[in-house]
Structure formats: C-alpha cells, structure tokens
Amino acid sequence: MKGRIAKQIFVLAGVAFGVTTATYAASDQEAAGKVVVQPLLSTNVTSSGQPIVLPRDATVVFSMYEIPAGAKLPEHKHLYPRYGYMLSGELRVTNTVTGKSATYKSGQVIIEAIDQWHHAENTGTEPVKLLVIDQLAKPGGNVVLQK
Numbered sequence: 001m002k003g004r005i006a007k008q009i010f011v012l013a014g015v016a017f018g019v020t021t022a023t024y025a026a027s028d029q030e031a032a033g034k035v036v037v038q039p040l041l042s043t044n045v046t047s048s049g050q051p052i053v054l055p056r057d058a059t060v061v062f063s064m065y066e067i068p069a070g071a072k073l074p075e076h077k078h079l080y081p082r083y084g085y086m087l088s089g090e091l092r093v094t095n096t097v098t099g100k101s102a103t104y105k106s107g108q109v110i111i112e113a114i115d116q117w118h119h120a121e122n123t124g125t126e127p128v129k130l131l132v133i134d135q136l137a138k139p140g141g142n143v144v145l146q147k
Helices: 002-016
Strands: 022-025 034-037 059-067 072-077 082-088 090-095 101-105 109-111 118-122 128-136
Touching: 082 101, 090 128
Parallel strands: none
Antiparallel strands: 022 034, 059 128, 072 118, 082 109, 082 128, 090 101, 090 118
C-alpha cells in the first residue's frame, strides 16, 4: 500500500509540475524493470477556467485529507493554487460563484478554483482520502472560511 501511495504521489507531483510521459530504466541493481509514468491531467486552468498563476518563491505543502462518509466541508476559498488527487471515495465540489458542481472519484485530479467560494461533500459510502498539494506565496494556510 505504501508503495502504491508513493507511486501516486510521484505521478501527481509530475502532473503538478509539468512532467510529461516518460519511461525510466531501473538501475542494474534493481530487478523491477521499468517504471512507467502516465500523466493523469495536463492543464493550465482551474476547475472554473481561471489561468493557473504560480506564486513567486512558492512554498509547496503536501497534505493528506480524510473526509468521513456524509461529511460536508464548509464554504471556503483558496488564495493560491491547490491540487488534489483522489485516492479513494467520492467528493462533490460545488462552486458557489459559478453554480457548477463536479463529482470526483478515486484516481481523478482536482484543480481547485482560486479565490472563488465553494464547498464540498463526501457523497459516497466510504471515507474520501485526498492528497492535496498547495503552492503558497508564503508559509501558512491556503483556506479562507466563509463567515
């Protein structure tokens, strides 16, 4: 399981930082053969169509979220780019600015809207496990809650 998660993190990091499809030969000391990297998504816009603009001197933060079945996340927004990779479960994200909703499942990538209010809900029967990568302009958080 740890190896699978490490591979998924490697693939997501490649997607987040623009690595293209590549095959890497294992060293002579390894019997694993070849590692194949398959991009999951390539985009320069967020889920609401905004251009992705990276902060200067960015701090990259990796987080693992576990959201129980039926749980609802409060309305919030992100000030900087945020990328998510669904490891398991089902998550519906509703953008209250555009009125659009999207449901994400295991193996899908979420490119969050920047500075737009939205909320999310675990619509499945199992916990959502979500790997999140934030690119911040300064150390700190990337979530602003609606008051």
